[in-house]
Amino acid sequence: MPAFVVHSATGFTDGLGTYAALNTPEGIDIDSQLNILYISDYSNNAVRKLDLADNSLTTFATSVKWPRGIAVDSVSRFVYVASFGDSAVYKFLLGSVAPFAASAADILVGSTTGIANS
Numbered sequence: 001m002p003a004f005v006v007h008s009a010t011g012f013t014d015g016l017g018t019y020a021a022l023n024t025p026e027g028i029d030i031d032s033q034l035n036i037l038y039i040s041d042y043s044n045n046a047v048r049k050l051d052l053a054d055n056s057l058t059t060f061a062t063s064v065k066w067p068r069g070i071a072v073d074s075v076s077r078f079v080y081v082a083s084f085g086d087s088a089v090y091k092f093l094l095g096s097v098a099p100f101a102a103s104a105a106d107i108l109v110g111s112t113t114g115i116a117n118s
Helices: none
Strands: 025-030 036-041 046-051 056-062 067-073 078-083 088-093 106-110
Touching: 036 067, 036 078, 046 067, 056 078, 056 088
Parallel strands: 025 067
Antiparallel strands: 025 036, 036 046, 046 056, 067 078, 078 088, 088 106
16 A cells, blocks of 8 residues: 555644645646645645655645646746646746745636636
């Protein structure tokens, strides 16, 4: 049986190992140094950050409506998040003070209103 690095029950809790909880993780990606895993936490409308060195889970971004896909670009220092509920792709800067609100991120495509930007 695989070991859990985050609690197997649903919830929204930052913490260490099995004391932390997610609610419908949809996508993951890892940084280039293979030590930080970024997780789109769909039902919590958040992006979470898991430090693989100590299994500590923290909140990286909030108010991302139903995040699904996620990609980390460690070279340009950005995390890209596809938001199913906002029909948008957000760009967050790595290394800044977290957690971010989605309103503080750049929207690359789509919009939070469902109306195309002109």
